[in-house]
């Protein structure tokens with residue numbers, strides 16, 4: 001029986017190795033060394049230098065942050081709570097969320113934590129209802145939750161669960177949460193929605209990041225379009241294009257861990273800058289030139305990316321986790337190609 005039409009056993013699908021929960025101390029130390037640190041800071045969005053400006057934007061206000069159980073979201077929740085906001089955080093990992101909330105409360109901050117899977121419509125609706133019931137309004141909504149996936153299409157075709165989970169966390173969940181809260185923000189005639197997107201939106205196509213970048217782009221475009229519709233209701237929208245940050249998400253990536261990066265805390269200060277200043281776009285400025293060049297030189301850029309794809313091997317961890325979740329019902333592609341000549 002061809003390998004591609006084999007039905008995976010339950011053991012096989014659950015035996016995937018675990019992802020690292022953060023950057024190793026050795027790699028972190030390399031990135032914190034002077035030159036790498038400076039390069040990381042230089043290639044980042046502008047960061048908050050005056051905490052009083054964040055306090056002016058959020059003190060006494062309700063700030064909802066998704067994906068705050070770790071990384072940028074957890075650091076941002078701390079910054080906003082320290083600035084006097086009533087912070088509401090959500091993610092799937094109840095234990096990690098509670099750790100973040102306890103840390104904030106120990107400093108006297110106000111925080112509510114909700115265990116929510118953005119891939120579950122009922123949980124998203126219940127979360128929106130709880131926020132409105134408990135706090136009556138949302139002043140700042142930060143879409144920070146995200147699921148990354150760095151895997152070639154050859155290995156992704158037999159993993160429909162990854163397709164749905166990535167779309168749910170990066171696109172459908174955030175759309176549904178916005179739709180649930182937006183009428184109440186519009187009725188009050190005031191609010192700010194921040195999308196923590198990725199610098200990848202302003203770059204040429206990157207092989208193996210298809211699902212992640214497509215799902216981030218879907219939400220980015222959706223929010224950009226509705227921004228025009230809600231501007232007259234007093235609601236500002238910021239698309240914040242984050243560069244590489246040293247979090248759980250990027251820890252297993254053998255390319256990102258070699259490029260300049262910033263700490264989760266610095267990345268959070270960048271998002272805090274966007275909350276304080278409400279720009280339409282938060283990004284490292286030279287990326288706009290990159291975006292323009294990638295549009296103008298799309299053919300050569302795609303050919304360069306194809307060469308890079310051939311040279312850079314599939315990330316080992318990502319490949320080892322790509323166990324099939326479903327049969328390829330059409331049979332083995334190589335066998336069929338051979339039969340048809």
Ligand SMILES: NC(=O)c1ccc[n+]([C@@H]2O[C@H](COP(=O)([O-])OP(=O)(O)OC[C@H]3O[C@@H](n4cnc5c(N)ncnc54)[C@H](OP(=O)(O)O)[C@@H]3O)[C@@H](O)[C@H]2O)c1
Pocket residue numbers: 066067068069070071072073090091092093094096116117118119143144145146147168169196197198199242243244245246247248249250256264
């Ligand atoms: N790290 C980077 O280099 C980088 C670069 C550009 C953009 N970004 C963006 O930055 C944002 C923050 O990511 P990070 O780097 O801080 O990574 P992270 O530490 O992995 O944080 C991701 C957060 O999203 C939550 N999440 C994932 N799936 C979810 C779901 N279905 N429902 C609810 N929450 C979910 C995770 O919590 P649970 O697992 O507990 O649910 C976690 O709190 C993401 O939107 C990411 O796309 C990151």
